[in-house]
Amino acid sequence: MKKIVLILTALMLVLTGCSGNVEKDPNKPFAGTTIYVYNWGDYIAEDTLQLFTEATGIKVIYDPFDSNEAMYAKYKSGAVNYDVLIPSDYMIEKLIAENELLPLNYDNIPNVKYIDSSFRNLSYDPDDTYSVPYFWGTLGILYNTEMVKEEVDSWDILWDSKYSGKIIMMDSVRDSFAVALKRLGYSLNSANKAQVDEALATLVEQGPLVQAYVMDQVKDKMIGEEGALAVIYSGEAIYTSEYNENLAYAVPKEGTNFFVDAMVIPKTSKNKEAAEAFINFMNDPQIAFNNTRYVGYSTPHTEAKAMLDEEVRNDPAAYPSQDIIDKCEVFVDLGPDMTAYYNDKWNELKASLR
Amino acid sequence: MNRKWLATPYLIWMVIFIVVPLVMVFYYAFTVKDVNGARFTLDHVMKTFDSKYMVALGKSFLYALISTVICLILAYPLALILVKRSKGGAAMLFIFILPMWMNFLLRTYAWLSLLETNNGLINTILRALHLPVLDIIGTPKAIILGMIYNFLPFMVLPIYNALAKIDKSLMEAAYDLGANDFKRLLKVTIPLSMPGVMSGITMVFMPAVTSFVIPNLLGSGKVNLIGNMIEQQFLMTYDWGFGAALSLVLMIIILISMGVIQRSDEDMEGGAGLW
Known part of the structure; x- marks a missing residue:
């Protein structure tokens, strides 16, 4: 009996999965695809990923890491083909030197305009070819x-x-x-x-x-x-x-x-445009604000910072x-x-x- | 003969987890990588003879030696008491081993909060009693204390086992032949327990001399032992070649000192080997 229920549930999951693919929404060009995101633990608002999937139809498989070195080791092992990584500055420099990152197409990331100029073109990625700052x-x-x-x-x-x-x-x-x-x-x-x-x-x-x-x-x-x-x-x-x-x-x-933790797309990415859609979504003012309020680190996002309480925004320790x-x-x-x-x-x- | 295959899993295990890593230590210690690939070098090994690293090595041996001696002094009478008490001995041994069920790191962290100079538990009590406070955190004393606390059971257990195995009739024979208590301890008990003492010394000295967590925590990062130096090469500077060379030098010195201990052990066992 239990087995039959299991099979039925599995079947239903497969069917609903398929139906998602059938209806193509022009506003959701990557609906039904999946991206793999690798970020620091406890470093994103709890509902961000769900909002992203609702907005784009892209499914996110999300893994947390606790150090740049651990991230690097797992990425290099090739166990998972990640689409977006969020490491720190010196690790990005190392990944660039090892030719591990793909250049970003900023046509797909218009929200990058909200990033404060103090955090553009930093020494680890002098022309912002590969990275968009997340927190600092x-x-x-x-x-x-x-x-x-x-x-x-x-x-x-x-x-x-x-x-x-x-x-x-x-x-x-x-x-x-x-x-x-x-x-x-x-x-x-x-x-x-x-x-x-x-x-x-x-x-x-x-x-x-x-x-x-x-x-x-x-x-x-x-x-x-x-x-x-x-x-x-x-x-x-x-x-x-x-x-x-x-x-x-x-x-x-x-x-x-x-230090700056920034979003990059490694060359293992199977779906670069969906990954860029993710980076763009993370820089949506409301989403960036939600993340900032949750994480508590300083944000490089001008609009998100402007939405913070005056007390936080003017705190010289944070900003x-x-x-x-x-x-x-x-x-x-x-x-x-x-x-x-x-x-x-x-x-x-x-x-x-x- | 036909049961030889039973040893195969152990052999594979040994090759993968002992032989291969050792070969890698040798490889990293004697090679340097440049654009043309790896080439042989003695630079790493020569650098280990720099005074900074030799001082750290010397300190490691000194603190490990002090810890081992104190452990031996504490453990031998304890093991004797545990063996003599036929009833309560087992229970005492059980209580003694109980803390070992807890993780080693947690126990060392516990010492940290006990010993903290300003708001540590021990000093809070001492201050309440208007007694002078203990200021040992961040000094070799705290490190040696941590080593003794953590490694004492490794000294007690082998000595206890050796003592428990001594044939009672030997003691009776010695008594019949007129030896008093002190003489029996000196001539029968101690010589027969030497194998236990030797393995106890090995089991305390080895982890003590290579320890890096205890000096890190209880030494407040102010006392650098050879274990810390090696850790630093791998985790902070990524200089695997030099880290491997330091490990190699440490291994060789440990091998030599263990060889010396083993040799003196065999000399002493000459008499006991008669029967």
Whole structure:
């Protein structure tokens, strides 16, 4: 009996699937096709995909990932032929270098006009040939307003001996050197060994004041009020302030690293035009606004930003002034020699502690 | 003879998961890739002799040695007590092993929240009692504590097994021949438990010397051991060649030290091998 019910249900599914193909709506040229989307976990409003399928008839199979590296490994394995990926800047640079991405046809993505010019033609994809920005964020300082009574607006505060033992740095070569290099007024992608040496000297000087060099634990430590100041990415800062209302986030005036997660179409795509329809849909003002409200990261979409509450829109932590944005840089791949040099200097810092 | 095929699955397993990875470690350690493909190089191996990495290696051995010695000092009497107590021994052993049912990472995280300097549980209690606070997180002390806590059962179990296997009649014979308690411990119990002690030392020392999670968590990222250096090459710098070279050097040194331990073990077992 159970079997018959199963067969009947399966049959019905097949039939309805077919009928979807039969009626061709001129407004839905790709109705009945399927695209595979690979995005960060919890990085899209819950109803967006359903709205997309209703509007276009395109079915979406959606997978989440938790790191660029995991995304890269699965994509490279070829297990799924993805149509849209949403990785970060440096990973897009890597994918472009490996010839993995297809150039976008902007005739199919008219909504790209809403993307703020500050986020166009960034160094990882200089002519926007392959990518459309989705969200962005900054590296900055998370601080406890009960312990830090002064204004936090500069990286210098991380070198203030007043906060000795209460400063938390990131256990990451590039991020920690970005802090030191920006504080000195240099590029965080500096390929000048003298500048890197100078940055190392300041990090060594800061060493005794630092409570810990950690990655994920920074959230627990700041929520548990173990530290007063921490270097952190804005997305994680949003998360921590939900658990401890004394925590605030600031973007230093010297500028910082900003990351961009952007939508790209890999060469595994079997249905490029449907993928472009998806990217266009994601940049529809109402949809972009819904996603922004849900995810909480900073949006590069001018209309979506304009629809946000004034309080959020004018929050310098989420949307720093143009003046500061102009001093921000995305990470650029340093090449094997400089990468090894940074790493060596980082190990020198670690060897100098205690 | 005709049952040889039973070993085949294990053989395949060993080749895929032990031999092939080892060959790959060798391959990466001695090659460098450029436009013309891979070519032989000694650069990676030479770089491991840089003082930064040698210091990390030295620290790893020192902390692992201290942890192993303390584990041995704690475990031997405990194992003796567990064996002697014919009734409660099994229950005590059970309680002792119970924490091992929990994931190793979780237990280390638990120590983190116990030891935190400002708002950790231990210091909150100490402060309430107006006692001086413990400031060991981010220092070698916390790392050694973490290693001892995590690896102690691996020392207790093999010693317990070796002690439990000692024939009671040997003890009685020693007693009949006039040996007192101390002499029996020295001449009978300890020599016969040596195989257990040796495997205990191996099972504590090896994971301790290569550990990178414990120093990462309890060392607050401030104490770089050789395990952290290797992890960094693979996950942060993507310098697989150098990472493989560091692993190789570590493996060779462990092999040598284990060889030394094994040799001294055989020397000591010379007497016990008589029967």
